[in-house]
Amino acid sequence: MSGTVTQKQIAELRSQFGDDATAKILQNAVTTTTIQEVALNRDVVASTDFSFSTKLDDWKATSQKASGRCWLFAFLNLFRKGAIEKMNVKDFEFSQAHIHFWDKFERANANLEAVITMADRPIDDRTLGVLLDHPSEDGGQWNMAVNLMLKHGVVPKSVYPESQSSSATYRMNANLRHLVRATAAEIRGIMESGGSEKQAREHKQNRMADVWRLLNIHLGTPPRHFDWQWRDKDDEFHRRGRMTPKEFMAEFVTLPFQEYVCLVHDPRNPTLQTYTVDMLQNVHGGLPVIYLNIDIDPMKDITRRILEDGEPVWFGCDTGKQMHRKLGLWDADLYEFEQLYGFELGLDKEARLRYHQTAMTHAMLFTGVDVTDKGIRRWRVENSWGEKESGKSGFYTMNDSWFDEYMFEIASPRSYLSDEMVAALETEPVVLPAWDPMGSLAR
DSSP states (O other): OTTTTOHHHHHHHHHHHTTHHHHHHHHHHHSOOHHHHHHHHOOOOOOOOOOEEEOOOOOOOOOOOOOHHHHHHHHHTTHHHHHHHHHSOOOOBHHHHHHHHHHHHHHHHHHHHHHHHHSSSSSHHHHHHHHHHHHSSSSOOHHHHHHHHHHHHOOOOTSSOHHHHHHBBBHHHHHHHHHHHHHHHHHHHHHHOOHHHHHHHHHHHHHHHHHHHHHHHHHHOOOSSEEEEEEESOOOEOOOOOOHHHHHHHHHOOOGGGGEEEEEEETTTTTTTEEEEEEEOSTTTSSSEEEOOOHHHHHHHHHHHHTTTTOEEEEEEOTTEEEETTTTOOOOTTHHHHHHSSOOOOOOOOHHTTTSSSOOOEEEEEEEEEEETEEEEEEEOOBBOSSSSSTTTTEEEEEHHHHHEEEEEEEGGGGGSSSSHHTTTTTEEEEETTTTGGGGGGO
């Protein structure tokens, strides 16, 4: 049969490999240690300096622990600098668990509303399938975090601390997925038997009480108000008094985050055009996720200028590619896999997106950049994987070559965009399918 692996083919491959002395040595090495250590490019490691011409961070790295809340950690970490300066303290964290609670609650509601709107679709519809595959994930996007903060505000971490389930979300998420999927089945059953949208929505509201109960049990009840006071690094005492989460946001979130826009580098699609992803939403009726696609060099230039003006930058990337976690290092050629194997793996950035070899998998914060007379050399990154066994006390170095290949998105104030980019923000967004890799950070 044409195309079948034959015994003759296998015999030839055995012979070729057995006669290759280099292949045998590599086999000995890789079968006794990790391929990452064997393929690690020592020249890159030795030549990378961890100093920067612009460095903003003077605080400790945070830890999302066993959760997928990177986008929320990076989002709230963006505002730490302003809060630290306003309160004149050495360090400060907003509560990641608080905004995480509201994401879980709002997203359950938004996804069940989507189930109602898609009630006439077959159960094997691909878009509906994406929603049912990912009904309650930890991931998310910049605009989704903005929706949460605008509606529910923020609080200090001391007011709403981590729980076991916020730090290790697997079991809570599994049970919440079960609840949302069961409710989806019940909603579709109501409408398939002739029930109205009103009846389906009433049932959804009843089941949202179960969502609320589950989240309260796992995460704690979010506060409606709290008393806020602190002692600054000059030992001066301050009492702000009773505040709501939205009042705390208005006073201690100093960046104009509502003016920020999301810029992406998606080489599959035309630049200076806006895009959105179907069904990518966590707050029903909230702001949509909108991206403006631009080239990689303008993205670098905007990121550099924001950093040199004294503010960190939120970004999304494919973090696991060409990364050494303990060294805290990214470089496009950090691992010489092709040289080790003796053949090309292939695929450029565009093809990697098309053929499912890359996607946005993690969000972090740029807190520094190193610029020489020859241009940008490297970037400083605040990760959210804690301080131990993760980079240099939780901070990483990204060589500029890696930015080209594995960076996808930044959030930028509109004021840093060119006139051409600002005009392009008015284009009608092209709707990418729900399964597109530009929505992967939320999954």
